[in-house]
Amino acid sequence: MSNLDNLVAEILQQAQKEANRMLTKAKTENSEFSEKENKKVQKEVEAIKDKATEEAQALKERVISNANLKSRDMILQAKEELVDDILERVLERLKNIDTKKYLKFVENILKNLNLSKNAEVIVSKDMRLALGDKILDYRISDQTVESGCSIKDGNLIYNNEFSNLIEFNREELEREILNKIFE
Structure with missing residues (x-):
């Protein structure tokens, strides 16, 4: 039995050696x-990072x-509100213009237009009372405007009301106001 x-x-x-070899190989693998x-996981983690x-x-x-866009919009809105406020003040001052300056304003308009003798000048209620019936040989109409004046020559009406003049020149006025304030 010894054999x-x-x-x-x-x-x-041999089985133990084979098992150890297989175990070592398995551990290595x-x-x-x-x-x-x-x-692989580290690469995926790095890619995710x-x-x-x-x-x-x-x-x-x-x-x-x-944030920059909102800031810019807020600045633009503030500038727009400032310009609106200034233009409203300008309009109020123009509505309360003294008779002498108002008369000069209307006369300048009349001199720069090629009007027929039948043209009528439409002025504000207050100025109509102050000016009477004629200005530079043009009849003052019974109609009135809020401010400034309009000239009616046949079917044509030249609208020079202060609010319309401000609105018509608004872009240029805005630019000028902003340039003066934010030089």
Whole structure:
């Protein structure tokens, strides 16, 4: 039995060596596999981090851009309100212009137009009372305007009411006001 025991012991020893070799090989393969998978996961993690960083940067830029746009819009709105306020004050001052300046304004308009002798000048109610029936040989109409004047010559009406003159020249006036205020 000793041969048999030796043979069994030798087989067991070879089996043990084979098992150890297989176990070592499995551990090595497992370690290599784990390392490869860890590298893959690490690459994916890095890719996700990079993408998140890019998205965060893009979001930051959008937020800053939106904030800049809102800020610009607020500034533009404030400037527009300022210009509106100034133009309203101008209109109020023009509505309360003294008779001498008003007369000069109307006369300048009449001199610059090629009117027939039948033309009528339409003035504000207050100025109609102050000016009477004629101005530069043109009849003052019974009709009135809120401010400024209009000239009716046949079917043509030249509208020189202060509110219309301001609105007609608004862009130029806005530019001039803003240039003077924000030089």
